Amino acid sequence: MTNAYNILNDPFLNKGTAFTKSERESLGLIGALPAKVQTIDEQATRIYDQDQLHEKGIDQRKFLMELFNTNRTLFYYVIEQHIEELMPIIYDPVIAPAIEEYSEIFMKPQGAAFLSIDNPGEIEASLTNAAGGRKIKLIVVTDGEGILGIGDWGSNGVNISVGKLMVYTAAAGIDPREVLPIVLDVGTDNQTLIDDPLYLGEKHARVTGDKYYDFVDKFVKIARKVFPDVYIHFEDFGRDNATKILNKYRKEIPVFNGDVQGTGIVCLAGVLGVLNISKQKFSDQIFLTFGAGTAGMGIANMMYREMLVEGMDPEEAKKHFYLVDKQGLLFSDTPGITPEQRPFVRERSEFVNADELTNLEAVIKTVHPTVMIGTSTTPGAFTEKAIKEMATHTERPIIFPISNPTKLIEASAEDLIKWTDGRALVATGVPSDPVKYNGVTYHIGQANNALIYPGLGLGVLASKAKLVTDEMLSAAAHSLGGIVDPNEKGASVLPPISKIRIFSDKEAISVAQTAIDQKLATPNITDAKAATENIKWIPKY
Ligand SMILES: NC(=O)c1ccc[n+]([C@@H]2O[C@H](COP(=O)([O-])OP(=O)(O)OC[C@H]3O[C@@H](n4cnc5c(N)ncnc54)[C@H](O)[C@@H]3O)[C@@H](O)[C@H]2O)c1
Ligand SMILES: O=C(O)C[C@H](O)C(=O)O
Ligand SMILES: [Mn+2]
Numbered sequence: 001m002t003n004a005y006n007i008l009n010d011p012f013l014n015k016g017t018a019f020t021k022s023e024r025e026s027l028g029l030i031g032a033l034p035a036k037v038q039t040i041d042e043q044a045t046r047i048y049d050q051d052q053l054h055e056k057g058i059d060q061r062k063f064l065m066e067l068f069n070t071n072r073t074l075f076y077y078v079i080e081q082h083i084e085e086l087m088p089i090i091y092d093p094v095i096a097p098a099i100e101e102y103s104e105i106f107m108k109p110q111g112a113a114f115l116s117i118d119n120p121g122e123i124e125a126s127l128t129n130a131a132g133g134r135k136i137k138l139i140v141v142t143d144g145e146g147i148l149g150i151g152d153w154g155s156n157g158v159n160i161s162v163g164k165l166m167v168y169t170a171a172a173g174i175d176p177r178e179v180l181p182i183v184l185d186v187g188t189d190n191q192t193l194i195d196d197p198l199y200l201g202e203k204h205a206r207v208t209g210d211k212y213y214d215f216v217d218k219f220v221k222i223a224r225k226v227f228p229d230v231y232i233h234f235e236d237f238g239r240d241n242a243t244k245i246l247n248k249y250r251k252e253i254p255v256f257n258g259d260v261q262g263t264g265i266v267c268l269a270g271v272l273g274v275l276n277i278s279k280q281k282f283s284d285q286i287f288l289t290f291g292a293g294t295a296g297m298g299i300a301n302m303m304y305r306e307m308l309v310e311g312m313d314p315e316e317a318k319k320h321f322y323l324v325d326k327q328g329l330l331f332s333d334t335p336g337i338t339p340e341q342r343p344f345v346r347e348r349s350e351f352v353n354a355d356e357l358t359n360l361e362a363v364i365k366t367v368h369p370t371v372m373i374g375t376s377t378t379p380g381a382f383t384e385k386a387i388k389e390m391a392t393h394t395e396r397p398i399i400f401p402i403s404n405p406t407k408l409i410e411a412s413a414e415d416l417i418k419w420t421d422g423r424a425l426v427a428t429g430v431p432s433d434p435v436k437y438n439g440v441t442y443h444i445g446q447a448n449n450a451l452i453y454p455g456l457g458l459g460v461l462a463s464k465a466k467l468v469t470d471e472m473l474s475a476a477a478h479s480l481g482g483i484v485d486p487n488e489k490g491a492s493v494l495p496p497i498s499k500i501r502i503f504s505d506k507e508a509i510s511v512a513q514t515a516i517d518q519k520l521a522t523p524n525i526t527d528a529k530a531a532t533e534n535i536k537w538i539p540k541y
Contacts, residue, residue: 003028011072012177015541018043018074040541044078051078051086057094062105064090068166069108072176076539079170084431084498087167091450092148093405093430095163099147102156103193103200112158112181117207117215123222127180134177136227137461140164141182141219145206145238146259146294149377149408152238154188155201160236164258164453172454172504173536174461180227184219186212216245224253231460231468233258233453242294243340254460254468261473262449263295263402264302265456266494267373268477270400270447271303273493274425276486278396280370283310285320288369289344290360290410291376291403292323292330297340299373302477304344305470318344322367325376328358329367361386368393374401374410382411384419391420402429402447413444427493434490445494452476455504459511462531463521472514479503479510508532 007013007027015023017038024030038046047067054060064086068075079086088094098105113130115123127136144157161181168174187206193199207215223230234245235258246257256262275282287303289296300321307317321344323330330337330345331354337345348354357363364372364386372390374382382401390397397420401410413432416424422437427447435442456476460468483495483503495503512528515521525531 004032008032009070011068011070011075014071016043016071016074018541040074040077040539043074044081047074047078048082057089058097058101060089061094061098065107065110069110073539073541076169076176079166080501080539083170083500084496087170087450087497088431090166090170091163092448095159096148096150096405098163099153099156099159100150102153102159103196103198106200110158110162110181112162112183114155114158115182115184115219116202117184117186117211118202120215120218123219124226127182127223127226130182131180131227134180136180136230137178138165138168138174138231138233138457139180139182139223139227140168140233140235140258141184142234142236143184143186143216143238143241144188144201144236146242147236148404150405152188152190152193152206154190154193154199155183155185156193156199157236158183164233164235164450167450168454168457169537170454171450171500172458172508173501173538174454174457175535175537177537182219182223184216186215212241213245216241220249220253229254229464231256231457233457235259237294239293239338243297250468252467254465256453256456256460256468257294257298258449258453259294260298261302261468262298262453262456263375263447264298265452265473265477266447266449267299267400267402268302268306268474269452269480270427270445270493271371271398272477272481273445273484273486274396274398276481276484277425277491277493280396282306283312285370285398286322286368287320288322288324288363288367288372290324290372290374290381291378292325292338292341292344293375295402296323296325296373296375297338297344299375300344301340302473303371305474306477309474322346322363322369324360324363329354329363361389364389364393370394371398372400374399374403376410377403377408378410379403379408380411382416384415387411387416387419387424391423395423397424399424400427400447402427404429404448406430413442417442425493431497440490442490443492443496445492446497447494451494451497451500451503452480452507454500455479455507456511458504458508458532458536459515459528462508462535463512463515463525463528465512465515465520467520469514469518469520471518472511475510475514476507479507505532 140161142157187204231254249255427445432444
């Protein structure tokens with residue numbers, strides 16, 4: 001192939017119409033492009049205008065993916081110029097149909113590595129091939145079992161790895177040449193995919209048990225061998241595996257789970273944001289977790305640790321938590337308690353009406369939560385009656401319905417504001433428009449782990465941290481304050497996506513500093529700010 005062909009088809013080298021006259025001469029591109037030499041701004045305007053012509057989000061996404069495949073610099077330039085508008089297109093919520101229809105709309109593998117449990121001997125070659133000689137520092141990996149709240153999407157789930165990595169670069173300037181999206185294809189229990197003649201993954205039931213864990217372990221070991229010091233972000237694993245896998249590796253290598261830890265950090269940051277507005281105390285809060293799965297328990301643990309950091313006795317702190325799942329309030333004798341739920345379950349003897357606590361409303365009436373977080377994948381579960389009940393016992397109810405995508409949200413921000421007469425402090429997992437109520441415009445924070453994992457990652461990579469500790473996670477959560485003015489009427493409980501570059505930087509520095517303080521950073525890294533600045537990638541030619 002000619003040089004021109006190779007360059008114009010390499011998303012890391014291609015500048016398209018922005019190649020200058022002299023570059024065209026020296027690279028053998030003469031005549032391979034139209035005459036006009038454009039600036040990146042001119043290119044970006046053209047791309048943005050074209051993208052706007054598509055009515056549906058999924059079509060906008062397809063158009064942007066073409067750009068992603070051909071010119072990564074311009075792609076990120078456009079995304080950064082319009083981050084608030086385009087993040088929902090490249091990420092949640094439009095990522096959900098893009099995953100469901102992945103096999104149907106497949107065009108290019110987008111540089112991902114597809115690792116099949118049927119061929120564990122190919123892991124090393126697959127990683128090497130997908131990296132194509134690039135030095136990989138960050139991996140996002142999924143096994144596709146628990147994609148957002150939409151369940152098992154098998155190897156289609158690779159799109160969540162691709163999408164999460166896009167946010168890393170757009171939000172925190174992680175170098176896109178140093179990242180690798182991965183799917184562990186261990187089969188699928190989704191009959192729709194098995195029946196779909198176009199499905200591109202392995203067509204058999206999910207492999208479980210030892211064979212599954214051995215495969216995950218092989219992947220981790222080989223990835224760390226092929227890409228020394230690589231930071232591994234696990235995403236959208238199933239409820240039985242997510243925390244188990246995280247705990248297996250987190251004391252040995254730098255790993256992170258987006259759903260467990262990421263959601264925990266962003267919700268803690270949200271509650272801290274609320275308390276800045278309402279001037280209440282963290283240690284006075286009563287937490288109700290609705291949907292005590294991967295994310296729900298990640299959040300409960302993060303809040304619990306914050307109680308301990310504030311000096312509360314562990315047994316006393318536990319009393320601030322109530323878990324509600326399909327079975328109702330979770331008791332020590334409730335069938336089907338998970339290992340993660342076990343430390344937070346209650347005793348029936350604590351309640352005179354324990355047997356009645358089988359639905360959300362009854363639980364609210366009895367335990368009077370001040371904070372309620374929805375991670376149940378159950379749309380409409382926060383009913384008007386339940387919310388009004390909550391609001392009779394607390395002046396400023398803190399309510400975060402964060403199930404994704406949009407169709408699974410427990411209640412809309414608008415309803416929550418109306419039902420509580422503007423008293424609720426709300427954040428949602430998907431972006432929500434501001435709510436106008438009684439002359440006040442309420443800005444709704446997005447409690448999505450995307451707000452915080454990019455900054456955390458930048459801090460981990462900048463400090464070359466050996467591990468990701470609870471202290472680093474806590475630093476990440478605390479770093480988000482000070483951006484929103486809490487005294488403004490209708491203020492958001494979390495900073496807006498439009499400022500994500502600013503707060504990601506702040507967060508990264510705080511995380512890197514914690515790694516340095518904990519002696520987990522590489523010894524020659526002593527200045528968190530400089531280290532963070534040094535590794536940041538900026539989309540420019
Ligand atoms: N905003 C964010 O950053 C963020 C992060 C992670 C997950 N989430 C969302 O949270 C939801 C859950 O994700 P997960 O990974 O924890 O899934 P999961 O399957 O691990 O947990 C879901 C839990 O909800 C419970 N549940 C189901 N129906 C219920 C009902 N009717 N009442 C009470 N509980 C019920 C399940 O039994 C399970 O324990 C998803 O919609 C996901 O998109 C959001
Ligand atoms: O992907 C998201 O939007 C957040 C979260 O990781 C989820 O699984 O819902
Ligand atoms: Mn997730």
